[in-house]
Amino acid sequence: MKIPCELIVWYVLPSIRRELARELVEKHGLTQAEVARRFGVTDAAISQYLKLKRGTSREMEASGKYEDFKKEVECAASRITNGSDIVTETCRICEMVKKSGMLVSIYETYTGLKAPLCVCPQME
Numbered sequence: 001m002k003i004p005c006e007l008i009v010w011y012v013l014p015s016i017r018r019e020l021a022r023e024l025v026e027k028h029g030l031t032q033a034e035v036a037r038r039f040g041v042t043d044a045a046i047s048q049y050l051k052l053k054r055g056t057s058r059e060m061e062a063s064g065k066y067e068d069f070k071k072e073v074e075c076a077a078s079r080i081t082n083g084s085d086i087v088t089e090t091c092r093i094c095e096m097v098k099k100s101g102m103l104v105s106i107y108e109t110y111t112g113l114k115a116p117l118c119v120c121p122q123m124e
Contacts, residue, residue, distance in 0.1 A: 002107075002110060002111055004103060004107055004115075004116065004118060004119045007103070007106050007107055007110060008094060008097075008103070011057045011059065011060065011106055011110075012057070012060070012094060012097050012102075012103065012106070013090070013094070014049075014054060014055035014056075014057070015055050015056070015057045015060050015069075016055075016073070016090055016093050016094065016097075017039060017041075017049055017055055017090075018049040018050075018052070018054065018055025018056070019055075019069070019070060019073040020035075020039075020073055020076060020077055020080075020086075020089070020090075020093075021035050021039070021046050021049040021050060022049070022050060023073055023074055023076075023077035024038075024077050024080065024081070025046075025050060027074075027077065028077055028078075028080075028081045030081070032046040032047060032050070033046075038080070038086050039086055040086075057106070059105060059106045059109045059110070060097075060102055060106065063100075063101075063102045063105045063106075065100045065101065065102050068096070068100060069093070069096065069097065069100070069102065072092070072093050072096045073093060076089035076090075076092060076093055077089075098119065098121070099121050100121065101120075101121050103115070103119050104119050104120055104121070107119050
């Protein structure tokens with residue numbers, strides 16, 4: 001049995017990194033080397049994200065919430081270029097993925113099981 005955190009590591013975090021890398025390089029003018037340094041990964045990893053060889057999650061993209069995800073990434077990239085850090089922004093995006101129900105969809109697709117309560121969006 002997979003726990004939700006494993007799915008975040010395998011599917012959500014790579015997608016966050018891919019979209020953040022694209023946003024920071026293409027729209028904010030950071031170099032691949034600078035993005036790699038900030039992410040704590042190699043330049044080659046950033047290159048793979050930008051060429052869509054890494055970080056693609058069909059389940060996230062098909063969730064119906066992917067545009068909201070990308071908007072959150074755009075905001076995060078702006079905050080990063082204005083002084084916020086990668087960890088804070090990654091956690092903010094991951095929280096959005098959980099609250100939006102995207103993680104429920106990923107969990108149920110990959111496990112074939114109903115998502116546990118810890119994955120389900122909480123009513124506020």
